[in-house]
Amino acid sequence: MMVGYGDDPHAAGGPARHIPVLLAEVLEALSPGAGEVIVDGTFGAGGYTKAILASGASVVAIDRDPDAIAAGRVLEQQSGGKLRLVQAPFSTLDEHVESADGVVLDIGISSMQIDQAERGFSFRADGPLDMRMAQAGLSAADVVNSFKVGDLARIFGFLGEERHAGRIARMIENRREKHPFERTLDLADAIETHIGRAPKDKIHPATRVFQALRIFVNDELGELAKALFAAERVLKPGGRLAVVTFHS
Ligand SMILES: C[S@@+](CC[C@H](N)C(=O)[O-])C[C@H]1O[C@@H](n2cnc3c(N)ncnc32)[C@H](O)[C@@H]1O
Known part of the structure; x- marks a missing residue:
């Protein structure tokens, strides 16, 4: 190599x-x-x-x-x-x-x-x-904090194959009104807290949402x-x- x-x-x-x-x-x-x-x-x-x-x-x-x-x-x-x-x-x-x-x-x-x-x-x-x-254009924070809940669910479902896409999108909509998402760990922790993590899960519960946001933003x-x-x-x-x- x-x-x-x-x-x-x-x-x-x-x-x-x-x-x-x-x-x-x-x-x-x-x-x-x-x-x-x-x-x-x-x-x-x-x-x-x-x-x-x-x-x-x-x-x-x-x-x-x-x-x-x-x-x-x-x-x-x-x-x-x-x-x-x-x-x-x-x-x-x-x-x-x-x-x-x-x-x-x-x-x-x-x-x-x-x-x-x-x-x-x-x-x-x-x-x-x-x-x-x-390093220009719409950021992941812009998407998470401003897109309609249905659009977020479609992004997470289609680009991340996230089976909890709707639940995660609704959690984001409720939370961002009081406290917008600005940091990666904040979003990852909020997703983990909301949908939980079974001991058998090999990947972090936020992995698919992060993949979807990256594919969408770019x-x-x-x-x-x-x-x-x-x-x-x-x-x-x-x-x-x-x-x-x-x-x-
Ligand atoms: C996997 S790395 C490439 C590594 C490269 N083959 C090497 O040997 O170092 C992907 C690179 O492509 C760039 N990239 C990804 N999608 C792009 C796009 N649509 N247009 C231009 N650059 C892109 C990324 O910014 C990143 O620097």
Whole structure:
């Protein structure tokens, strides 16, 4: 396995610890070569991008997270013009490159994003209820504190497959009037208190709600659908598309 670059603690976003998954499989599927152009739609800590650059191909690397792009600037400068970084959603990849030999998307969030409590993706440590990869737009707190109870229930049920979606949505509606939800641990504790936790439960009772909020806040399903069409528009005949996704 290859550890992401960015062990420089002064890099934006702090030390990068993301270990790229399925790197060998991605390289085999993309089969990048000298003179080719590959779009890495999920730059993250640059693990895929670095390996693709090592093959001699050029890379247009996209990430919607300004911290990921800022931390990648050193690599861009060192690349001798072979790497171009773009801060954007990957659904717009066809606005940043005319044609490509390969496109790779490594869907989800990076370990840097999960591990930084202030990004608000996790309830392992307390942080603001944020969850925005792009650090702009509607936050998870905005959704939880302002959406109608029926909409919250649909988000938790559809995007989190949460069987207590309605109960949790009603609890949120009652509680937020007196005391809006602003912190990850506050929401996680309120869900646990409300629906309880059986000893046999393997996951925390708030896990599915957090997954649903993250997918909703970042429009992850819409992004993927649009990106697949965008990839089709830029890929040359014989071009390769690799999509990596993990859901437990
Ligand atoms: C799993 S990490 C990618 C790790 C990367 N393959 C590596 O080797 O370091 C996912 C990254 O994609 C970014 N991302 C996720 N969805 C995105 C989207 N729709 N548009 C742009 N970037 C996105 C996240 O901000 C995160 O930095």
